[in-house]
Amino acid sequence: MKYLGLVLRNLFRNKRRTFLTVFSIAVSLFIFSALVSMPTMANQILADTASSARIVTHNKAGLTYSIPVADRQKIAIMPHVTAVVSQSWFGGVLHDVNDQFPNLAIDHEQADVMWPDWGLTDAQWDQFKKLRTACIVGADTMKRFNLKLGQQIILKGTVYPFNVTLNIVGVMRGKAMQTALYFRRDYLEEAAGRPGFVSNIWVRADSGAAVPQLIANIDEQFANSSAETQSEAESAFIGSFLKGYRMLFTLFEILGFIVVVTIGLVAANTAAMSIRERRGEIAVMRSMGFPSRVILSLLLTESFVIGLLGGLIGCGVAFVTLKIFSGPKMGLLSLRMPPAVLYETLIAAALIGLLSAWVPARAASKMNITEALRTVA
Amino acid sequence: MAVPLKYNFRSLMVRRVSTAMTGGGIALVVAVFVVVMAMVAGLATSITEAGSPDNLIVLRKGATTETYSSMSLDQFDTVKFLPGIKRDADGAPYASPELPVQVLLESTQGGRDNIVIRGVLPVALKVHDKLHIIQGRMFNPSLREVIVGKGLVGHYRNCAVGSTLHFGRGDWKVVGLFDAAGSSFESEIWADIHDVQADSQRGAYYAIARLKLQPGADQNALIARIADDPRINLQAEPETQYYQDQSVVANQLRMLGMIVAVIMGIGAVFAAMNTMYASVSARTAEIGTLRALGFSPRAVLGSFLIESLMLATLAGVVGIIIALPINGFSTTFGNFLTFSTLSFNFRVTPAIMLQALIFAAIMGTFGGWLPARQAMRLSVVNALRRI
Numbered sequence: 001m002k003y004l005g006l007v008l009r010n011l012f013r014n015k016r017r018t019f020l021t022v023f024s025i026a027v028s029l030f031i032f033s034a035l036v037s038m039p040t041m042a043n044q045i046l047a048d049t050a051s052s053a054r055i056v057t058h059n060k061a062g063l064t065y066s067i068p069v070a071d072r073q074k075i076a077i078m079p080h081v082t083a084v085v086s087q088s089w090f091g092g093v094l095h096d097v098n099d100q101f102p103n104l105a106i107d108h109e110q111a112d113v114m115w116p117d118w119g120l121t122d123a124q125w126d127q128f129k130k131l132r133t134a135c136i137v138g139a140d141t142m143k144r145f146n147l148k149l150g151q152q153i154i155l156k157g158t159v160y161p162f163n164v165t166l167n168i169v170g171v172m173r174g175k176a177m178q179t180a181l182y183f184r185r186d187y188l189e190e191a192a193g194r195p196g197f198v199s200n201i202w203v204r205a206d207s208g209a210a211v212p213q214l215i216a217n218i219d220e221q222f223a224n225s226s227a228e229t230q231s232e233a234e235s236a237f238i239g240s241f242l243k244g245y246r247m248l249f250t251l252f253e254i255l256g257f258i259v260v261v262t263i264g265l266v267a268a269n270t271a272a273m274s275i276r277e278r279r280g281e282i283a284v285m286r287s288m289g290f291p292s293r294v295i296l297s298l299l300l301t302e303s304f305v306i307g308l309l310g311g312l313i314g315c316g317v318a319f320v321t322l323k324i325f326s327g328p329k330m331g332l333l334s335l336r337m338p339p340a341v342l343y344e345t346l347i348a349a350a351l352i353g354l355l356s357a358w359v360p361a362r363a364a365s366k367m368n369i370t371e372a373l374r375t376v377a
Numbered sequence: 378m379a380v381p382l383k384y385n386f387r388s389l390m391v392r393r394v395s396t397a398m399t400g401g402g403i404a405l406v407v408a409v410f411v412v413v414m415a416m417v418a419g420l421a422t423s424i425t426e427a428g429s430p431d432n433l434i435v436l437r438k439g440a441t442t443e444t445y446s447s448m449s450l451d452q453f454d455t456v457k458f459l460p461g462i463k464r465d466a467d468g469a470p471y472a473s474p475e476l477p478v479q480v481l482l483e484s485t486q487g488g489r490d491n492i493v494i495r496g497v498l499p500v501a502l503k504v505h506d507k508l509h510i511i512q513g514r515m516f517n518p519s520l521r522e523v524i525v526g527k528g529l530v531g532h533y534r535n536c537a538v539g540s541t542l543h544f545g546r547g548d549w550k551v552v553g554l555f556d557a558a559g560s561s562f563e564s565e566i567w568a569d570i571h572d573v574q575a576d577s578q579r580g581a582y583y584a585i586a587r588l589k590l591q592p593g594a595d596q597n598a599l600i601a602r603i604a605d606d607p608r609i610n611l612q613a614e615p616e617t618q619y620y621q622d623q624s625v626v627a628n629q630l631r632m633l634g635m636i637v638a639v640i641m642g643i644g645a646v647f648a649a650m651n652t653m654y655a656s657v658s659a660r661t662a663e664i665g666t667l668r669a670l671g672f673s674p675r676a677v678l679g680s681f682l683i684e685s686l687m688l689a690t691l692a693g694v695v696g697i698i699i700a701l702p703i704n705g706f707s708t709t710f711g712n713f714l715t716f717s718t719l720s721f722n723f724r725v726t727p728a729i730m731l732q733a734l735i736f737a738a739i740m741g742t743f744g745g746w747l748p749a750r751q752a753m754r755l756s757v758v759n760a761l762r763r764i
Contacts, residue, residue: 024644024651028641031644061480062491062545065578158440159445228546244718246711262401262406263644266647269399
């Protein structure tokens with residue numbers, strides 16, 4: 001890279017122009033990476049759960065209708081079923097009614113078989129099974145309310161007319177919903193006066209291949225009963241929650257694309273301007289003997305460096321901003337920048353740099369030397 | 378004496394490609410701004426239009442939305458006859474008990490969405506005065522008949538008058554369509570409250586009550602009475618306030634839209650600045666000539682600023698025109714607060730268009746300011762040397 005010094009000197013010649021270009025690219029890629037993070041994260045969540053062997057069974061009428069807990073036994077004896085855990089939504093709050101986060105009650109007997117990817121140790125699962133008032137909390141909620149392991153907390157019921165007192169026995173990481181809190185359903189059942197209904201039932205199949213058949217079996221079992229069920233694979237279930245945001249995600253993706261196109265225009269404009277200004281100097285270099293290829297690669301490298309620099313700054317700032325502002329605003333999703341977005345942004349930056357200078361650089365490297373020398377100031 | 382505008386206009390035309398690219402960038406930023414603000418305006422209107430200024434909504438104490446509220450029949454019967462509530466000629470109060478329930482409904486694009494089925498009594502039509510039945514008739518009680526909001530037509534199957542809908546635990550017959558001034562009620566289906574109670578097995582409970590106030594009634598006294606009376610012990614607030622609080626999602630989106638627009642605007646300003654600086658350095662000789670002719674430095678400053686403004690405002694107009702087709706575009710949004718899907722239309726209001734133009738002008742001013750100052754400060758002799 002013997003001409004690197006030349007490239008850098010050229011970049012610093014018109015500092016103001018370089019600065020402005022780098023920063024307009026940085027600003028736009030900041031928006032791009034921040035906007036595209038959400039849909040990318042959502043798609044990743046769906047992709048992760050695509051191979052899961054878990055099924056969710058709920059009332060066919062809707063998620064706010066309940067199903068009898070007795071359905072558990074009928075599902076447990078079906079072939080290919082390795083675990084059955086029923087779940088009831090509680091909807092309590094810790095302090096303020098406006099600080100909501102998902103909290104649910106689950107059966108403790110087979111919870112560890114159902115969700116081995118929740119990042120809890122065997123000892124913690126044991127505690128959950130032994131202590132009636134045990135609860136496990138996602139890392140984000142622990143941080144949000146400043147909770148400690150072993151702390152006793154009171155969840156105030158908003159729909160249920162009572163509070164529950166719980167002891168935190170484990171912090172969930174891994175694939176668990178980081179904003180959720182789970183406590184024991186037998187505790188809830190007793191406090192609510194044993195209604196015998198649950199929100200939904202999770203079923204674990206012995207393999208992903210068995211899932212479709214199992215779904216059909218479960219729904220057939222309860223067809224024509226007073227609580228008809230609809231079972232879906234875990235990814236479809238999560239997908240249905242994210243469906244409401246489809247429009248927003250599509251809008252963000254389109255906005256992101258427009259932002260990239262806009263900065264492409266900006267960068268192309270600047271590249272064309274600066275190359276046009278240097279016409280005379282390029283003519284001199286060519287008459288000294290620099291081959292066209294070298295001129296071309298010099299110009300392209302300059303533009304590439306500007307693009308990449310802008311991309312690094314924009315991406316970096318977006319990454320830090322998302323980390324700082326990643327409060328659980330969306331309820332289910334806590335926002336981070338996935339690595340995929342980082343790569344995408346840097347590649348976009350590099351491409352913008354290269355492509356925006358392509359046409360003017362080629363023209364400059366191939367122009368007629370005598371014509372160009374005529375315009376030397 | 379100011380530099381003639383013709384000079385600026387022709388300068389822009391001379392450097393056509395540069396002008397077009399910068400103008401294109403600004404136009405796109407303005408278009409993005411208009412689209413996002415139109416979405417926010419549509420969403421906010423849909424949510425806040427639901428509130429009437431002379432209605433109170435009564436919920437369980439501590440409930441932030443009707444989804445998490447419940448009240449017993451006794452509580453409602455006590456509230457119903459409180460003074461201050463409007464009554465009709467027979468003395469029946471304008472008090473509407475309601476039970477909204479989320480059910481899954483088949484959409485025309487395949488799959489099912491959460492839609493609100495609102496259990497109501499016929500008095501609801503009197504309390505919700507912005508709501509009108511535009512086709513068919515109101516449902517009769519206990520026959521599992523429903524009326525459908527017009528926002529659902531086209532997005533969900535079997536919504537026409539006379540068809541049979543299937544949700545909850547069985548079939549329901551559509552007997553009418555209603556219009557609700559573009560509010561969120563248009564994304565709902567209304568049925569007899571007893572049918573909804575039975576279907577959802579909620580027991581004999583209501584979720585909320587809506588009361589229409591007598592003109593001149595003491596609203597605060599009624600709210601205090603509802604809260605303090607031990608037989609009632611509920612929370613009442615004006616509907617408009619309730620829906621303001623519900624539009625927190627729309628507000629968050631508006632904030633996001635503003636942030637995106639401002640940041641993109643900064644990027645566009647940098648681009649405009651770049652172009653104007655290049656323009657100034659290319660026209661050094663012209664500037665020198667203008668000064669030699671007798672135009673003052675301020676006139677030169679003004680001229681370049683106006684040129685930048687002209688470019689930006691024109692680009693702004695183009696951007697607005699590009700974004701205009703989105704007006705009226707109907708789409709859906711999953712409202713996490715009510716745990717249901719809301720249909721709304723994008724709305725490009727005159728206010729938004731004005732804001733977009735001002736935004737474009739600001740971008741033009743900021744982009745042109747520093748380069749214009751540099752043009753102003755050029756020494757005449759040095760500038761003329763370049764000829």
